[in-house]
Amino acid sequence: MAELTQPAVVLSTLDLTPHVRQLVLRPLQQKILFQPGQWVSLKLPVGDKPPLNRAYSMADPSSPYGELTLVFDRIPEGVGSSYLYRLKSGDEVPISGPYGNFVLPMPLDRELLFIARYTGLVPIRCLLKQLAEAHTSTPVLLIAVAPSEDELLFHQELLTLAVQSPSFRYLPLVIPGGEAEAIERTLAMLRPLVEGQPKVIPMISVTKGFVRPLRTGLMEFGYDRKEVKTETFD
Ligand SMILES: Cc1cc2nc3c(=O)[nH]c(=O)nc-3n(C[C@H](O)[C@H](O)[C@H](O)COP(=O)(O)OP(=O)(O)OC[C@H]3O[C@@H](n4cnc5c(N)ncnc54)[C@H](O)[C@@H]3O)c2cc1C
Structure with a gap:
């Protein structure tokens, strides 16, 4: 209907x-x-x-x-x-x-890895609030990429959450260049966090130009395509 x-x-x-x-x-x-x-x-x-x-x-x-x-x-x-x-x-x-179906997978039996560029953070912020309201102990790592310091979205709120919640890690990344640089630097940050480490649940959100190379990178680090949940804005 x-x-x-x-x-x-x-x-x-x-x-x-x-x-x-x-x-x-x-x-x-x-x-x-x-x-x-x-x-x-x-x-x-x-x-x-x-x-x-x-x-x-x-x-x-x-x-x-x-x-x-x-x-x-x-x-x-x-x-x-x-x-x-x-x-x-x-x-x-x-x-x-x-x-849409960019929702939390159940059961949450592994660490969640959220990656967002700029307003791609919007649905992820909603998911973070859901996790906080449920007092879940699932570990969460957020990599949030922004074009400048003053465009880091929800920055103060996320810093506070990271201080208050030991299971939440927040990695803001300011990359003033274009998409190619954002992809390269995010992948460089990601590699030591996931390669050879226990598997996490990756969820990536924003435009296809960013989401797709990040998913490909995760596949090179050992993830199956279906294991990477994505939301694309275009
Ligand atoms: C499922 C879904 C959820 C979305 N959620 C949000 C949201 O929470 N916040 C939000 O700001 N937008 C969101 N968008 C994007 C939004 O729907 C519009 O596409 C965006 O606001 C641009 O529309 P526009 O008419 O101003 O631009 P248009 O005139 O349609 O021009 C869009 C052009 O800008 C490029 N572009 C650059 N950055 C973006 C971007 N962030 N999103 C879309 N296109 C971009 C596109 O590749 C395209 O070439 C979402 C899109 C989808 C499909």
């Missing part, structure tokens, strides 16, 4: 970094019940053939009131993200969902 498309009202907007914004929405007809790691589809009244469908992952787990926290960066000349940047409290946007 097709998911209901319904209006959602913008409750708040907040700039998290110079180029990343948070939008809190509340669906007006019925709650969207979702699992952390899933996403919703926004139908935007822009582009050559509106509506323009754009997917955004939830950054926070379900709330009792049904609000959805979305976090996105403004893509240069990006039609959808530029429109979202213009939304204000009280505006409405059609939404449907939830969709």
Whole structure:
């Protein structure tokens, strides 16, 4: 059955970094019940053939009131993200969902390895919150790549989590160069962490250009393709 498309009202907007914004929405007809790691589809009244469908992952787990926290960066000349940047409290946007299967695998019998570049961290942040709420003792390693220090998303929160939770390790990586450099340096960091080590559960999120070479790298380090869970934004 097709998911209901319904209006959602913008409750708040907040700039998290110079180029990343948070939008809190509340669906007006019925709650969207979702699992952390899933996403919703926004139908935007822009582009050559509106509506323009754009997917955004939830950054926070379900709330009792049904609000959805979305976090996105403004893509240069990006039609959808530029429109979202213009939304204000009280505006409405059609939404449907939830969709996707970038959810925690069960059982969690191995260490989790999350790798994200920039806003690829959004679904992973939701998964981290789920793990924290469940007080799970599963060890977690997060490698978060950002283009600059001030674009490290959720940085303070993740540092605090790393201090408070002995099972969580946070490795922020600032790589100002392009995608090729981000891939090369992330793989260089990854190699000693996984090669010859007990197997972990790898989950990687952002654009295909980053996710695919990282998955290939993990396969060279001994992982089966199916063992690497991915979410791609394009
Ligand atoms: C399952 C899923 C979940 C997503 N979750 C999020 C999210 O939580 N936060 C978020 O910011 N975006 C998310 N996206 C991406 C989002 O749907 C849009 O594609 C993005 O905002 C760009 O749309 P646009 O219309 O502004 O750009 P467009 O006009 O469509 O231009 C996109 C161009 O920018 C490139 N590009 C560079 N960086 C990105 C990027 N991060 N995402 C997509 N394309 C990129 C693409 O390769 C493409 O060439 C998700 C996408 C999918 C499929």
